[in-house]
Amino acid sequence: MSSFTQPVPVVACGRIPAMGKSISQHLLPEYEVIHFILSYEAAEAELPHLLAGRDPQSRSPNEIGTHDYxxxxRAVIFGRGYEPKQVEELKQKFAGVTKEPVAWVRGNPADLPAGAAGPEYAQNVAADMKKVLKKWRDGGGKGEEILVY
Structure with a gap:
């Protein structure tokens, strides 16, 4: 199993680039977003490459994430713009692609904050993501269940 002493590489999936960029920054220093995916279709095309440790050759590259492949x-994190069913489908589709277990993390759509997402929203969401990932890591980082923040 890989060491958790350096930032854990993660893929983030979201619908809003500005939010993805902000959340990516708030996940540091524990988690390094290596790639940001903007749609379910892109996730279907890019995740098998990413999970295998390869450059996904994205058709719609963006500047979010380090692009260090x-x-x-060790985790694929989805924003609340993705339906729980979509996350489950992707997890099942790519089961067994990785050498090490991967945490699949999704938001609970029922927990959306009221009103517009202010500047603290990204910080709060990143903190929630870190909490569920810390629990997974503290448990040995071996499970592949879907974690909900």
């Missing part, structure tokens, strides 16, 4: 991601 030297280590495969």
């Amino acid at each position: 030297s280590r495969p991601p």
